Amino acid sequence: GQQVMQIPQYQHVQEGEDFTTYCNSSTTLSNIQWYKQRPGGHPVFLIQLVKSGEVKKQKRLTFQFGEAKKNSSLHITATQTTDVGTYFCAVNTNAGKSTFGDGTTLTVKP
Amino acid sequence: NAGVTQTPKFQVLKTGQSMTLQCAQDMNHEYMSWYRQDPGMGLRLIHYSVGAGITDQGEVPNGYNVSRSTTEDFPLRLLSAAPSQTSVYFCASSNGNGYTFGSGTRLTVV
Numbered sequence: 001g002q003q004v005m006q007i008p009q010y011q012h013v014q015e016g017e018d019f020t021t022y023c024n025s026s027t028t029l030s031n032i033q034w035y036k037q038r039p040g041g042h043p044v045f046l047i048q049l050v051k052s053g054e055v056k057k058q059k060r061l062t063f064q065f066g067e068a069k070k071n072s073s074l075h076i077t078a079t080q081t082t083d084v085g086t087y088f089c090a091v092n093t094n095a096g097k098s099t100f101g102d103g104t105t106l107t108v109k110p
Numbered sequence: 111n112a113g114v115t116q117t118p119k120f121q122v123l124k125t126g127q128s129m130t131l132q133c134a135q136d137m138n139h140e141y142m143s144w145y146r147q148d149p150g151m152g153l154r155l156i157h158y159s160v161g162a163g164i165t166d167q168g169e170v171p172n173g174y175n176v177s178r179s180t181t182e183d184f185p186l187r188l189l190s191a192a193p194s195q196t197s198v199y200f201c202a203s204s205n206g207n208g209y210t211f212g213s214g215t216r217l218t219v220v
């Protein structure tokens with residue numbers, strides 16, 4: 001089935017540094033979603049990207065969908081301790097069926 | 111508006127026992143899914159549904175059954191619990207624009 005590779009698996013940053021996680025697919029995607037899961041919590045939907053080359057921003061978070069719709073990135077500017085957690089990308093393989101990447105776990109040192 | 115409600119939050123089973131994890135959503139979402147998450151791992155799809163009366167298998171369906179008799183409810187049945195089914199189980203629902211997750215059921219099989 002359709003899979004997405006997410007890198008890096010772990011990222012440790014100093015508070016104030018930037019952070020980026022990448023999601024890559026070998027096939028063209030119809031859309032891609034991003035989620036955040038705090039330690040001990042449940043995944044929370046952040047955003048969905050649909051259009052080729054789309055860029056969306058949510059405060060310090062910037063989401064991009066590649067021109068070929070095969071990759072996506074999530075960039076956090078000037079990380080804060082509240083950004084700690086695991087960030088997942090997810091793709092719809094069929095209607096109602098979403099497959100998740102393995103996630104990138106972000107730790108932030110104050 | 112409660113979102114997605116999962117019960118129980120915690121459960122300990124003995125090997126060979128059966129049980130049902132409950133999931134209910136009040137958002138009139140068409141799509142519902144069950145995922146399992148093992149420590150330090152991503153989310154793996156067990157079963158999903160695109161509407162009442164329609165279910166299909168995900169990546170790891172063995173040992174689990176589902177049914178969707180109403181739009182609101184999507185219970186997950188463990189037929190004969192095994193230690194390999196020790197995990198955190200998340201139910202999620204969607205209208206096609208991102209999934210809303212429940213808070214999870216932490217299941218231990220001894």
